[in-house]
Amino acid sequence: MLIVGGGLVGSTLAIALAQAGVDVVVIDTQDPRAGLDAGLDGRASAIALATQRVLAGLGIWPPLEAHAAPIKDIRVSEGRSPFFLHYDHREAGGQPFGFMVENRNLRKALFHRVGELNAIRFLAPAVVTALAREGAGVTADLSNGRKVKARLAVAADGRNSRTREGTGIRVTHWPYEQAAIVCSVAHELSHDFTAHEHFLAAGPFAILPLMGDPGRPGHCSSIVWTERADLAPTIMTLDEKDFMAELQRRFGDFLGDLEVIGPKWSYPLSLRFAERTIDKRLALVGDAAHAMHPIAGQGLNMGLRDVAALAEVVVDAKRLGLDIGDGTVLEGYQRWRRFDNTLMLAMTDGLNRLFSNHIRPLRLARDIGLAAVNKLPPLKKVFMRQAMGLVGDLPRLMRNQPL
Numbered sequence: 442m443l444i445v446g447g448g449l450v451g452s453t454l455a456i457a458l459a460q461a462g463v464d465v466v467v468i469d470t471q472d473p474r475a476g477l478d479a480g481l482d483g484r485a486s487a488i489a490l491a492t493q494r495v496l497a498g499l500g501i502w503p504p505l506e507a508h509a510a511p512i513k514d515i516r517v518s519e520g521r522s523p524f525f526l527h528y529d530h531r532e533a534g535g536q537p538f539g540f541m542v543e544n545r546n547l548r549k550a551l552f553h554r555v556g557e558l559n560a561i562r563f564l565a566p567a568v569v570t571a572l573a574r575e576g577a578g579v580t581a582d583l584s585n586g587r588k589v590k591a592r593l594a595v596a597a598d599g600r601n602s603r604t605r606e607g608t609g610i611r612v613t614h615w616p617y618e619q620a621a622i623v624c625s626v627a628h629e630l631s632h633d634f635t636a637h638e639h640f641l642a643a644g645p646f647a648i649l650p651l652m653g654d655p656g657r658p659g660h661c662s663s664i665v666w667t668e669r670a671d672l673a674p675t676i677m678t679l680d681e682k683d684f685m686a687e688l689q690r691r692f693g694d695f696l697g698d699l700e701v702i703g704p705k706w707s708y709p710l711s712l713r714f715a716e717r718t719i720d721k722r723l724a725l726v727g728d729a730a731h732a733m734h735p736i737a738g739q740g741l742n743m744g745l746r747d748v749a750a751l752a753e754v755v756v757d758a759k760r761l762g763l764d765i766g767d768g769t770v771l772e773g774y775q776r777w778r779r780f781d782n783t784l785m786l787a788m789t790d791g792l793n794r795l796f797s798n799h800i801r802p803l804r805l806a807r808d809i810g811l812a813a814v815n816k817l818p819p820l821k822k823v824f825m826r827q828a829m830g831l832v833g834d835l836p837r838l839m840r841n842q843p844l
């Protein structure tokens with residue numbers, strides 16, 4: 442198997458397959474060691490409980506566990522409205538909804554696990570200069586003059602996937618007029634492992650619990666501050682004091698004194714959805730197949746669901762002695778993931794449109810909606826299971842079963 446793109450999704454797929462006895466070559470334009478640097482990506486990801494099970498089943502979780510903050514409660518509110526929605530893990534069986542992991546730590550854990558598996562060859566930095574997909578297999582020409590042959594190629598090269606571009610698969614794409622400003626803050630009071638999603642007119646402002654200093658856990662959070670795309674560059678260039686004042690205005694004072702720690706980043710936001718996730722001897726996974734608004738923290742979760750489903754389909758085909766790159770095998774993957782990914786893209790896009798404005802009738806509808814879900818235990822339970830990633834046709838890895 443050839444995987445183009447060894448990011449969070451591509452590396453996890455390589456580990457899943459290698460652990461099940463499939464030989465894998467991963468090609469990435471970036472040396473994976475660069476991704477371990479704190480300066481590269483300041484994001485932390487909310488991973489749902491079902492996604493955590495994938496990481497646990499693949500041996501990626503142990504080095505992450507001590508740094509992962511359990512999400513025990515989730516509180517959704519908007520503007521100055523007194524209405525809110527509160528998910529309490531005790532109402533959902535006592536398990537956390539998921540965990541906050543810093544991308545840098547996840548990369549470190551993946552890098553470590555990749556190094557343990559002899560069935561993975563990670564070639565980076567390297568570029569695929571030509572990818573021939575023929576009847577019997579695929580051949581990739583690399584920039585360093587090498588050739589890689591495999592039965593199946595996987596595009597895991599992110600939202601601007603060049604591998605996907607080379608196929609003619611059409612992509613639905615629209616930019617959001619928003620950017621996500623990301624930073625970490627230390628705060629005086631403990632977050633008690635509650636994730637806050639606070640809707641403001643420019644977009645959601647999320648305060649997500651991080652473990653922080655192990656000697657004093659609970660006093661550090663990751664901020665994903667959605668802002669108008671035309672304002673974000675100005676905010677990014679504010680001096681420390683003015684940035685802090687803008688941040689504090691949105692954050693409030695419920696966690697006491699605040700301090701920004703480390704650098705801040707800004708990410709442009711857009712939606713991209715490939716019309717197909719398969720082609721001749723090719724499958725798309727992760728952001729290469731579907732890049733969505735981070736409003737519900739679902740992009741990586743969906744990517745790792747792709748991984749669990751594709752790995753299962755491929756491993757089952759291999760066990761039966763079938764050609765893993767055959768169209769019927771790939772159809773099984775596409776059928777499995779299509780509905781879930783379409784639904785999540787529609788949901789994240791719809792939520793962003795519904796909440797990111799000041800329109801009065803919509804504000805009223807939102808308030809009623811939040812309050813109604815909060816007061817309707819059966820409906821709330823459905824949403825809580827959704828937040829845990831426990832709905833739908835789950836692959837074996839998400840049901841705590843081996844591949």
Ligand SMILES: Cc1cc2nc3c(=O)[nH]c(=O)nc-3n(C[C@H](O)[C@H](O)[C@H](O)COP(=O)(O)OP(=O)(O)OC[C@H]3O[C@@H](n4cnc5c(N)ncnc54)[C@H](O)[C@@H]3O)c2cc1C
Nearest residue numbers: 446448449450470486487598599727728738739740741742
């Ligand atoms: C602000 C923000 C917050 C987010 N928060 C969350 C969250 O809380 N929870 C969640 O589930 N998701 C979240 N997401 C989404 C999540 O970050 C992405 O869905 C996820 O990183 C996608 O991973 P990927 O491996 O598919 O793509 P990428 O992370 O883009 O990785 C692609 C890899 O391919 C490599 N590559 C690129 N081009 C080539 C090429 N031509 N050849 C070879 N290699 C190539 C790159 O070097 C990289 O290693 C967030 C996104 C944003 C912007």
